Amino acid sequence: SQQGEEDPQALSIQEGENATMNCSYKTSINNLQWYRQNSGRGLVHLILIRSNEREKHSGRLRVTLDTSKKSSSLLITASRAADTASYFCAINSGGSNYKLTFGKGTLLTVNP
Amino acid sequence: SQTIHQWPATLVQPVGSPLSLECTVEGTSNPNLYWYRQAAGRGLQLLFYSVGIGQISSEVPQNLSASRPQDRQFILSSKKLLLSDSGFYLCAWEQGAVGNTIYFGEGSWLTVV
Numbered sequence: 150s151q152q153g154e155e156d157p158q159a160l161s162i163q164e165g166e167n168a169t170m171n172c173s174y175k176t177s178i179n180n181l182q183w184y185r186q187n188s189g190r191g192l193v194h195l196i197l198i199r200s201n202e203r204e205k206h207s208g209r210l211r212v213t214l215d216t217s218k219k220s221s222s223l224l225i226t227a228s229r230a231a232d233t234a235s236y237f238c239a240i241n242s243g244g245s246n247y248k249l250t251f252g253k254g255t256l257l258t259v260n261p
Numbered sequence: 262s263q264t265i266h267q268w269p270a271t272l273v274q275p276v277g278s279p280l281s282l283e284c285t286v287e288g289t290s291n292p293n294l295y296w297y298r299q300a301a302g303r304g305l306q307l308l309f310y311s312v313g314i315g316q317i318s319s320e321v322p323q324n325l326s327a328s329r330p331q332d333r334q335f336i337l338s339s340k341k342l343l344l345s346d347s348g349f350y351l352c353a354w355e356q357g358a359v360g361n362t363i364y365f366g367e368g369s370w371l372t373v374v
Contacts, residue, residue, distance in 0.1 A: 182362070182363075184365075189368070189370070190367060190368065191267075191365040191366050191367040192305075192351065192353075192365040193365070194362045194363065197361075197362055237304060237305070239305075239363075249307070249363065250304075250307075251304040251305040252304050253303055253304040254304060
């Protein structure tokens with residue numbers, strides 16, 4: 150399966166700390182996407198990183214991609230209570246989002 | 262700007278009853294449209310996708326069907342709901358070119374009782 154696997158499944162930190170979540174996958178990819186989901190809500194796109202990119206930033210978010218290790222990481226710096234959510238990686242393996250596959254997510258809890 | 266609307270937000274239906282979830286996208290034309298289902302504590306499972314009016318592809322065999330009667334309208338249906346159809350259903354769209362960002366609606370909670 151091309152499904153991304155997030156690690157850890159759950160992460161609890163204090164406000165101000167950094168949070169790192171990892172995603173591993175099995176075969177070649179076109180791009181990898183990170184999404185955030187607040188409880189009971191829809192998913193919000195965070196960052197898309199293409200297979201020829203190694204790092205991307207967006208505000209307090211930093212995503213890295215290591216295609217040799219088939220892994221990606223999402224770093225949230227200076228976390229806030231409002232960052233509490235589930236974070237999913239999604240694998241685009243065929244150039245088409247028809248086959249975009251999601252992992253089961255990491256539940257991040259940021260304690261005030 | 263583009264927006265996606267999905268309704269109803271919550272739905273409680275008896276076993277054997279029909280289902281209709283609707284999704285519309287505004288501010289774009291000829292989008293690719295998707296229906297996903299998310300079971301509790303699980304990732305998203307792609308149910309259907311559509312690249313144009315009347316064009317529907319199904320990813321998994323199931324008790325559900327989808328239709329796209331208009332360019333920016335995507336409907337998820339069932340003639341007779343099963344208990345196992347309960348879940349969180351998400352509509353999503355992307356601009357037609359492949360490999361772009363997918364944008365999700367707010368989701369519909371379906372409970373089959």
